[in-house]
Amino acid sequence: xxxxxxxxxxxxxxxxxxxxxxxxxxxxxxxxxxxxxxxxxxxxxxxxxxxxxxxxxxxxxxxxxxxxxxxxxxxxxxxxxxxxxxxxxxxxxxxxxxxxxxxxxxxxxxxxxxxxxxxxxxxxxxxxxxxxxxxxxxxxxxxxxxxxxxxxxxxxxxxxxxxxxxxxxxxxxxxxxxxxxxxxxxxxxxxxxxxxxxxxxxxxxxxxxxxxxxxxxxxxxxxxxxxxxxxxxxxxxxxxxxxxxxxxxxxxxxxxxxxxxxxxxxxxxxxxxxxxxxxxxxxxxxxxxxxxxxxxxxxxxxxxxxxxxxxxxxxxxxxxxxxxxxxxxxxxxxxxxxxxxxxxxxxxxxxxxxxxxxxxxxxxxxxxxxxxxxxxxxxxxxxxxxxxxxxxxxxxxxxxxxxxxxxxxxxxxxxxxxxxxxxxxxxxxxxxxxxxxxxxxxxxxxxxxxxxx
Amino acid sequence: xxxxxxxxxxxxxxxxxxxxxxxxxxxxxxxxxxxxxxxxxxxxxxxxxxxxxxxxxxxxxxxxxxxxxxxxxxxxxxxxxxxxxxxxxxxxxxxxxxxxxxxxxxxxxxxxxxxxxxxxxxxxxxxxxxxxxxxxxxxxxxxxxxxxxxxxxxxxxxxxxxxxxxxxxxxxxxxxxxxxxxxxxxxxxxxxxxxxxxxxxxxxxxxxxxxxxxxxxxxxxxxxxxxxxxxxxxxxxxxxxxxxxxxxxxxxxxxxxxxxxxxxxxxxxxxxxxxxxxxxxxxxxxxxxxxxxxxxxxxxxxxxxxxxxxxxxxxxxxxxxxxxxxxxxxxxxxxxxxxxxxxxxxxxxxxxxxxxxxxxxxxxxxxxxxxxxxxxxxxxxxxxxxxxxxxxxxxxxxxxxxxxxxxxxxxxxxxxxxxxxxxxxxxxxxxxxxxxxxxxxxxxxxxxxxxxx
Ligand SMILES: [Zn+2]
Ligand SMILES: [Zn+2]
Ligand SMILES: [Zn+2]
Ligand SMILES: [Zn+2]
Numbered sequence: 040x041x042x043x044x045x046x047x048x049x050x051x052x053x054x055x056x057x058x059x060x061x062x063x064x065x066x067x068x069x070x071x072x073x074x075x076x077x078x079x080x081x082x083x084x085x086x087x088x089x090x091x092x093x094x095x096x097x098x099x100x101x102x103x104x105x106x107x108x109x110x111x112x113x114x115x116x117x118x119x120x121x122x123x124x125x126x127x128x129x130x131x132x133x134x135x136x137x138x139x140x141x142x143x144x145x146x147x148x149x150x151x152x153x154x155x156x157x158x159x160x161x162x163x164x165x166x167x168x169x170x171x172x173x174x175x176x177x178x179x180x181x182x183x184x185x186x187x188x189x190x191x192x193x194x195x196x197x198x199x200x201x202x203x204x205x206x207x208x209x210x211x212x213x214x215x216x217x218x219x220x221x222x223x224x225x226x227x228x229x230x231x232x233x234x235x236x237x238x239x240x241x242x243x244x245x246x247x248x249x250x251x252x253x254x255x256x257x258x259x260x261x262x263x264x265x266x267x268x269x270x271x272x273x274x275x276x277x278x279x280x281x282x283x284x285x286x287x288x289x290x291x292x293x294x295x296x297x298x299x300x301x302x303x304x305x306x307x308x309x310x311x312x313x314x315x316x317x318x319x320x321x322x323x324x325x326x327x328x329x330x331x332x333x334x335x336x337x338x339x340x341x342x343x344x345x346x347x348x349x350x351x352x353x354x355x356x357x358x359x360x361x362x363x364x365x366x367x368x369x370x371x372x373x374x375x376x377x378x379x380x381x382x383x384x385x386x387x388x389x390x391x392x393x394x395x396x397x398x399x400x401x402x403x404x405x406x407x408x409x410x411x412x413x414x415x416x417x418x419x420x421x422x423x424x425x426x427x428x429x430x431x432x433x434x435x436x437x438x439x440x441x442x443x444x445x446x447x448x449x450x451x452x453x454x455x456x457x458x459x460x461x462x463x464x465x466x467x468x469x470x471x472x473x474x475x476x477x478x479x480x481x482x483x484x485x486x487x488x489x490x491x492x
Numbered sequence: 493x494x495x496x497x498x499x500x501x502x503x504x505x506x507x508x509x510x511x512x513x514x515x516x517x518x519x520x521x522x523x524x525x526x527x528x529x530x531x532x533x534x535x536x537x538x539x540x541x542x543x544x545x546x547x548x549x550x551x552x553x554x555x556x557x558x559x560x561x562x563x564x565x566x567x568x569x570x571x572x573x574x575x576x577x578x579x580x581x582x583x584x585x586x587x588x589x590x591x592x593x594x595x596x597x598x599x600x601x602x603x604x605x606x607x608x609x610x611x612x613x614x615x616x617x618x619x620x621x622x623x624x625x626x627x628x629x630x631x632x633x634x635x636x637x638x639x640x641x642x643x644x645x646x647x648x649x650x651x652x653x654x655x656x657x658x659x660x661x662x663x664x665x666x667x668x669x670x671x672x673x674x675x676x677x678x679x680x681x682x683x684x685x686x687x688x689x690x691x692x693x694x695x696x697x698x699x700x701x702x703x704x705x706x707x708x709x710x711x712x713x714x715x716x717x718x719x720x721x722x723x724x725x726x727x728x729x730x731x732x733x734x735x736x737x738x739x740x741x742x743x744x745x746x747x748x749x750x751x752x753x754x755x756x757x758x759x760x761x762x763x764x765x766x767x768x769x770x771x772x773x774x775x776x777x778x779x780x781x782x783x784x785x786x787x788x789x790x791x792x793x794x795x796x797x798x799x800x801x802x803x804x805x806x807x808x809x810x811x812x813x814x815x816x817x818x819x820x821x822x823x824x825x826x827x828x829x830x831x832x833x834x835x836x837x838x839x840x841x842x843x844x845x846x847x848x849x850x851x852x853x854x855x856x857x858x859x860x861x862x863x864x865x866x867x868x869x870x871x872x873x874x875x876x877x878x879x880x881x882x883x884x885x886x887x888x889x890x891x892x893x894x895x896x897x898x899x900x901x902x903x904x905x906x907x908x909x910x911x912x913x914x915x916x917x918x919x920x921x922x923x924x925x926x927x928x929x930x931x932x933x934x935x936x937x938x939x940x941x942x943x944x945x
Contacts, residue, residue, distance in 0.1 A: 076712070080709060081713075081716070082587065083709075134534065134535065134536065135544070136536040137536075139904065226909045227682065228903075228907065229682065252909050255908070255909055256907070259529070260533060263534070312589075450681075451592065452705070454679075454705040455705070455708070455712075456679045456704070
């Protein structure tokens, strides 16, 4: 009775009890794993712009409705869809050997016979950047720089320009095609795809990733003498393709116009079944909101789950932000789960929040789950949240353990068997706590941020 | 001086000292890794019957000569070469999905359009065997039994009939094609090939392996309802292809007609570069003999290194045994290294030898290297040694740690990066000790075996 009356006095103690109880339930709730199992089994790959992605949208709407979400709908947008075609590469000299490669998203095609040329191999990206203009004329430029394994994914961030900007940098120096060692931490014959960004001041050249063992094979061969490669890439682009951001809500019972927005992206690359990228993220957002929806009473604010529709080629975040310009001030916080199926070890909140009552409350809930509130603020909340964030929406980053994430990221190997259900459940538990407290406590991240300045 | 005079009295002490010294040198000798690095880099895949294998034969002869081996030559034989062609599979219903598959060696082809049929999925091989005759009429039979990870490779032996005999067992029951979960311990989208053996009393049907994640995907889908698959396999057979067993020797200085035969197989599957299967084995035999050849004086007996030329489809062992019928009585012992690049943890000798002076001497040399003489006799010395063994040649089995071997065995992932040079060097050290003592000590395994009976 003593503690009950205390809870009556201090709502935060009630929130703490509820959030902790939700977190514990999440640890043995199969809903998130079921979600990603069904998505990857019954839909499989769902590259934005394909019939498979359209099936995924219908699947997701049905799933959200069945789980009791309100206002379930899909918000359409158009974008230029890049669709993989035939792709192959082989060493033609000094001796014929097959190479495991995959086109980068956005790459232009070669003609049907492909490009055959001698290679110019650089062991670091900076070596390529140091090459003189014209020095790569007629060559296939190759960068074999290694990506560093790191729990926080910082190795990917550091290596990202090699894939994003490498094609244009090579083209500026005369190269006719570009290959990079996959941005991945494995050593399997499964190349990692991902989007490139052509620059306006460089010719567009075809670009692909090499599997890690193939990149190492080329390093060894290049050390022995000239190497010639033939590369065939036949992707196509559908200029006005359709996609959708799928939405489901739990309407707030006191301040329904204030929105806690969480999500993941429903589209995936086409090589695997998008289990960890980003079936897991959509499952985490779904699982967390669904648990909160099972409470006898809705939180004060609206919880909105958004399953974005074209993250991999960077279109859905902009489409969402543009469609919801008028709502920016109402979005209390936005966060996207897009870093696999590992456990959350750290939560980065908007500036000023870590040391606030809200931060301390969250810490008390998630410490028993094996996660901490990070003293550093969130600088990035997910690709699909970026434009909302730029427009002024506070963002949070729930950091998942990504030590193994880049072993299979963007490869054919991104399949359900790579997900450990217990680690996924822990991630759902932390997301549940964060989302529930954000929707219930009345925290005002914007004013915490301005106080912090 | 005291121990030196003892060595003079007991030749076994001198052998012990020399074998131990050779073993220590092997632990930092780069020759074996250099061998497999060059083979896999400069030749790559070398499926028997292909131009690449022919290149490998010339490469191996040159390598043996350069290392100082004598009597270097290649012994030709003909065989029906199976050559992989186009191969693909997809789920067509309930929804389209790509499947990662690879044809089994020896499989017949489908026609160019492939076979489309409903699947009948069995979770164990015994479930398939229990199916009634005719019950699989018109179906693609699939067995998804898991292979067990075991250091000694026993999981592969237990599962082998699923690949070897499954196609004919399915055909007997009416199936039009056969798929199995890869015989592998990994969970990557890289299917494991390997040979099948059609039975004479069953129709020949096309057969392929599924990557492990794809087999699990089919299990999940089959639990939801009917599944249809389309399978295209376009291999060809060249009936009178050529291969060669490559030989190099260190002539014995006292009993040159007595032969200690060690080897590996130079051919490989075509998907990877045959680094662990069996570039590593050929490198071990080469590296061990080369070290012994660097001694100031040759051992008493001849050491013969044989790099077999068509192990994967089971032709080179028979060809070798037939060509050397007249030499059976002269071969003191034969052993093949064909279990990857892991360390040797146990040596199985011919019956009666483990407890002999020879066995005790070998134990004293290899115990410091981290290996034991096994009290159990060798029952199998390698696929290419099988026919020699049946004809009466004693055999030994140097057991390598195979815990990870079947992660990449017979896949595109069998590449150089999977070899740990230090573990390979340890294997060379144990092989060096075994080979040196067999060639030097005058051990008579045949008489030990008859005494043991
Ligand atoms: Zn993603
Ligand atoms: Zn992605
Ligand atoms: Zn082998
Ligand atoms: Zn093999």
